[in-house]
Amino acid sequence: xxxxxxxxxxxxxxxxxxxxxxxxxWRVIKFDSGSEKMxxxxxxxxxxxxxxxxxxxxxxxIVGIVIFILIWFLLDQPVTAVGFAIxxxxxxxxxxxxxxxxxxxxxxxxxxxxxxLADALNVAFKGGAVTGLMVVGLAILSVAGFYFVLTSxxxxxxxxxxxxxxxxxxxxxxxxxxxxxxxxIYTKGADVGADxxxxxxxxxxxxxxRNPAVIADNVGDNVGDDAGMAADLFETYAxxxxxxxxxxxxxxxxxxxPVIYPLALGAISVVASIVGTFFVRLIGKSIMGALxxxxxxxxxxxxxxxxxxxxxxxxxxxxxxxxxxxxxxxxQEINSQAIFFSSLIGLFVTxxxxxxxxxxTSKNFDSVKNIARASQTGHATNIISGLxxxxxxxxxxxxxxxxxxxxxFNLAGLYGIAIxxxxxxxxxxxxxxxxxxxxxxxxxxxxxxxxxxPEKVRGVTDSLDAVGNTTKAVTKGYAIASAGLAALxxxxxxxxxxxxxxxxxxxxxxxxxxxxxxFIGAALPYLFASLAMDAVGKAxxxxxxxxxxxxxxxxxxxxxxxKPDYARAVSIVTAAAQKEMVIPALIPIVxxxxxxxxxxxxxxxxxxVGSIVTGLFxxxxxxxxxxxxxxxKKYIEEGHLGGKGSEAHKAAVTGDTVGDPYKDTAGPAINxxxxxxxxxxxxxxxxx
Numbered sequence: 001x002x003x004x005x006x007x008x009x010x011x012x013x014x015x016x017x018x019x020x021x022x023x024x025x026w027r028v029i030k031f032d033s034g035s036e037k038m039x040x041x042x043x044x045x046x047x048x049x050x051x052x053x054x055x056x057x058x059x060x061x062i063v064g065i066v067i068f069i070l071i072w073f074l075l076d077q078p079v080t081a082v083g084f085a086i087x088x089x090x091x092x093x094x095x096x097x098x099x100x101x102x103x104x105x106x107x108x109x110x111x112x113x114x115x116x117l118a119d120a121l122n123v124a125f126k127g128g129a130v131t132g133l134m135v136v137g138l139a140i141l142s143v144a145g146f147y148f149v150l151t152s153x154x155x156x157x158x159x160x161x162x163x164x165x166x167x168x169x170x171x172x173x174x175x176x177x178x179x180x181x182x183x184x185i186y187t188k189g190a191d192v193g194a195d196x197x198x199x200x201x202x203x204x205x206x207x208x209x210r211n212p213a214v215i216a217d218n219v220g221d222n223v224g225d226d227a228g229m230a231a232d233l234f235e236t237y238a239x240x241x242x243x244x245x246x247x248x249x250x251x252x253x254x255x256x257x258p259v260i261y262p263l264a265l266g267a268i269s270v271v272a273s274i275v276g277t278f279f280v281r282l283i284g285k286s287i288m289g290a291l292x293x294x295x296x297x298x299x300x301x302x303x304x305x306x307x308x309x310x311x312x313x314x315x316x317x318x319x320x321x322x323x324x325x326x327x328x329x330x331x332q333e334i335n336s337q338a339i340f341f342s343s344l345i346g347l348f349v350t351x352x353x354x355x356x357x358x359x360x361t362s363k364n365f366d367s368v369k370n371i372a373r374a375s376q377t378g379h380a381t382n383i384i385s386g387l388x389x390x391x392x393x394x395x396x397x398x399x400x401x402x403x404x405x406x407x408x409f410n411l412a413g414l415y416g417i418a419i420x421x422x423x424x425x426x427x428x429x430x431x432x433x434x435x436x437x438x439x440x441x442x443x444x445x446x447x448x449x450x451x452x453x454p455e456k457v458r459g460v461t462d463s464l465d466a467v468g469n470t471t472k473a474v475t476k477g478y479a480i481a482s483a484g485l486a487a488l489x490x491x492x493x494x495x496x497x498x499x500x501x502x503x504x505x506x507x508x509x510x511x512x513x514x515x516x517x518x519f520i521g522a523a524l525p526y527l528f529a530s531l532a533m534d535a536v537g538k539a540x541x542x543x544x545x546x547x548x549x550x551x552x553x554x555x556x557x558x559x560x561x562x563k564p565d566y567a568r569a570v571s572i573v574t575a576a577a578q579k580e581m582v583i584p585a586l587i588p589i590v591x592x593x594x595x596x597x598x599x600x601x602x603x604x605x606x607x608x609v610g611s612i613v614t615g616l617f618x619x620x621x622x623x624x625x626x627x628x629x630x631x632x633k634k635y636i637e638e639g640h641l642g643g644k645g646s647e648a649h650k651a652a653v654t655g656d657t658v659g660d661p662y663k664d665t666a667g668p669a670i671n672x673x674x675x676x677x678x679x680x681x682x683x684x685x686x687x688x
Contacts, residue, residue: 003256004152006264006313010144013267017137017429020274025101025130031123033104034111037451041215042107045443048219048570049103052186052577053227057092059578060178064088067174067589071167075683079156080167083146087171087238090142094234095179095227098131098436102226106218106443110453113444113460118282120460121290124444124468128436129277131230136270136429139237142168144263147245158259162246169239170679176235176672177585181532183228184665186577187220188536191664192657193543193573199653202551202558207449210557212550212564213543216573218446221439224664225472229435229479232671233428236482239675240425241266243489244418250496251415257313258415262422264313265343268305272298273429287467288358291434295354298430299347306423310340342408342416346423349481350431352400357477360393361627362470363635367393371632372641375651382655386632390625390662394617397477401484401616414492421485424478435475438468466634473627476668480619483671487612490678494608497685498601507605517595517606521677524591524607525615528584528673529622529666535580536661542576543569584669588676596681601688604681611674619670626663629655 033039064084072081105127113120146168150161194213198204207214241262248258276298282290314336360367367389374385408416445461498505507514546569556562596604633652635641641648 003260006260007144007148010260010263010267011141011148013270014137014139014141014144017133017270017274018141021097021130021133021137024126024133028101028105028108028123028127028130031108032111033107035451038107038110038447041447041450042103044215044566045106045218045222046100046103048215049099049222051570052219052223052574053096053099055574055578056178056182056223059582060175063178064171064174071683077163077167079150079160079164080683083164083167084171086142086146087168088175089171090138091172091175091179091231091234094131094135094138095230097134098230099222099227101127101130102222102436102440103443105440107447109440109444109464110447110451110457110461113448113457114453117285117287117460117463120444120464121282121287124437124440124464125277125280125291125433127440128438129433131226131436132273132429132431132433135230135234135432136237136266136273139234139241139428140263140266140270143238143241158249158256162242162249162259165242165245166679166682169235169242170676170683172231172235172238173672173676173679176231177588177669177676178581179228179231180669180672181585181665182577182581183220183224184532184661184669185535185539185580186573187224188661188665189539189576190216190220190543190569190573191660192536192540193547195653195657196540197544197547197551205449207446209450210560210564212547212557212566213569213573214446214450215566216543216570218443219570220573221442225439226436229475229668230432232668233432233479235672235675236479236486237266237425237428239679240421240482240486240489243486243493244422246493247414247418247489247496250493250500251413261309261313261339262419264309265306265419265422266426268309269298269302269426270429272301272305273427273433275301276430277433287464288470291437291467291471292354295427295430295434298427299351302426303344303347306343307340310336310343314339338411338416339419342412342419343423345404345408345420346425347427349400349404349420349485350424350427350478353397353477353481354474356396356400357474357624358470360389360624361473361631363466363631368628368631368635371628371655372635372648372652375632375636375648375655376641379651379654382632382651383658386625386629386655386659389628390621393624393628394620397481397620398616401481405485405488414489417485417492418489421482421489424482424485431475431478434471438472441465441468466631469627469630469634473623473663476623476627476663477620479668479671480616480623483619483675484612484616487608487674487678490675490682491605491608491612494605494678494681494685497682498688501685503601503688505601505605507602507609511602513599513603514606516599517603518610520591520595521607521610522614524587524611524677525618525670525673528587528670529618531584532666532669533661535577535584536665538580539573539576542572546572588673589680592677592680592684596684596688604684604688608678608681611677615670615674619667622662622667626659626661626667629659630663632656
């Protein structure tokens with residue numbers, strides 16, 4: 001099979017994913033959307049979510065246009081600027097389409113819950129699968145399509161085409177930082193504000209229609225956990241593919257197979273993920289088992305496809321040499337088997353991150369139960385226990401990532417690490433489908449509560465929501481692990497790019513510039529996370545003040561005779577999120593430029609490594625710990641340890657309120673942050 005034929009099939013897989021996603025969207029819309037009151041609430045959520053995204057993309061477009069002009073004219077790279085625009089638009093589209101389906105699937109899931117758990121799961125998963133398929137479809141189509149056009153129609157060299165693809169990755173990363181950060185600030189500002197006044201001060205249930213912030217809270221689930229997550233994983237997928245292609249080009253100069261092979265892995269997993277969606281069906285009462293069945297089937301099919309693709313691209317001949325050590329001059333040669341086993345490592349890391357994250361965040365295990373039990377002795381002990389779990393949850397994922405990196409490197413050098421990372425990201429379609437299921441079920445429960453559907457229906461939506469909370473944590477763990485591998489690949493590409501322009505840089509720990517870069521880079525994730533947490537606090541304060549004002553000034557809200565002004569609360573939290581997201585989002589763009597141009601390439605290399613190391617720990621700790629706090633609250637609400645209204649429950653609500661901005665704002669936004677810094681470093685190489 002020729003390279004051109006391979007590219008055509010890869011592009012075709014992206015088109016297939018988009019078409020199947022659109023088909024699933026049509027199926028979701030055809031489901032019953034319930035009563036007029038349910039439709040009214042769903043419409044308010046849709047309107048709020050669309051209003052927020054439109055405003056966010058307007059703000060981001062201003063920043064994007066400035067960067068586009070700088071790349072085109074200041075850097076004199078018009079093709080890279082076009083790639084930047086393509087990446088930005090595709091990333092925004094992935095989140096926008098997925099979010100628009102999610103806000104329509106929520107009410108249909110609530111209606112389906114009247115018929116039982118199986119029907120509700122079916123609707124929610126189909127809605128989530130739209131987001132997953134759009135993410136991978138648009139990512140493959142944009143990367144492979146742009147590369148094909150540049151090489152086939154504009155006759156650019158492989159090196160020039162890959163430089164343009166770096167711009168595409170930068171565009172996706174920029175949207176991702178703003179979407180993750182802005183969406184996270186919005187969702188947790190609304191959530192925390194609604195809880196503090198509604199549940200804590202007024203003593204009304206979560207999702208009570210009397211709470212003026214309840215619609216804003218439900219909007220936040222979609223703009224943060226759906227649109228933000230979609231943009232995040234689009235960017236991670238595209239950047240990983242581009243970095244692997246770039247490394248393949250640099251390590252195997254003049255050979256096309258190592259450049260196209262990473263895209264082939266993505267194309268195979270697209271087909272495997274589509275097949276896997278047919279296996280997600282409830283058997284017994286295990287919701288998680290149904291979701292994992294689809295993931296396992298997709299992984300097995302992908303592994304079989306990887307074996308076929310590896311033989312198609314590399315056959316049984318030796319591909320290396322790959323690297324040499326100056327001491328002893330050790331030359332490593334890699335063959336097709338080494339590359340295939342590297343691809344399997346990525347699949348095993350995916351499975352490992354799923355199991356590890358579930359262990360720390362599921363109500364079935366002691367981590368969550370220990371936090372719940374600690375709640376019996378007060379708010380402080382809940383916080384202490386939650387912090388302990390969040391810190392402990394970093395160890396096993398880091399060991400897994402380190403082991404995968406070492407094994408992949410020993411198999412196939414730097415290219416082996418790149419292939420393991422791409423293999424892991426290739427499963428994005430089915431993983432995001434499982435994740436996007438979460439905000440849909442969360443909204444479904446909110447709608448059921450606001451409409452006053454029977455307790456049986458709320459029981460179904462609560463069961464789905466609890467699982468959705470775990471799957472969201474699983475996907476965040478998956479995204480963080482893949483971001484770590486992707487960032488390592490990008491750093492390797494940065495080093496290779498410096499060597500390619502004749503600047504041999506050695507990153508030595510006795511070099512002051514390297515050490516200074518390491519310290520600054522290590523500090524940046526903490527600074528970034530602190531600004532994100534602070535932003536949530538400010539947004540929440542604005543919501544608290546507005547809810548208190550409405551309770552005080554609008555008579556009849558608490559008796560249910562008067563409807564709150566939902567739109568006002570949505571508008572306030574939207575403005576707060578937009579304002580607070582700008583400064584932290586600029587950190588990963590400005591920091592590499594300042595350090596690289598001021599202190600040089602050695603310091604910039606230190607900056608990248610420092611941010612990767614601490615970024616991984618901070619992100620895992622925050623996302624896993626926050627999810628554990630959330631599920632500890634849900635465990636008590638099921639009737640354990642005194643149930644709702646007990647002292648343990650009140651302490652658990654406090655823990656959940658602290659954990660929310662951890663898991664949904666600061667932690668996830670670190671993923672794109674560390675990759676943006678690496679991509680900016682790649683763009684800076686000619687100036688170093």
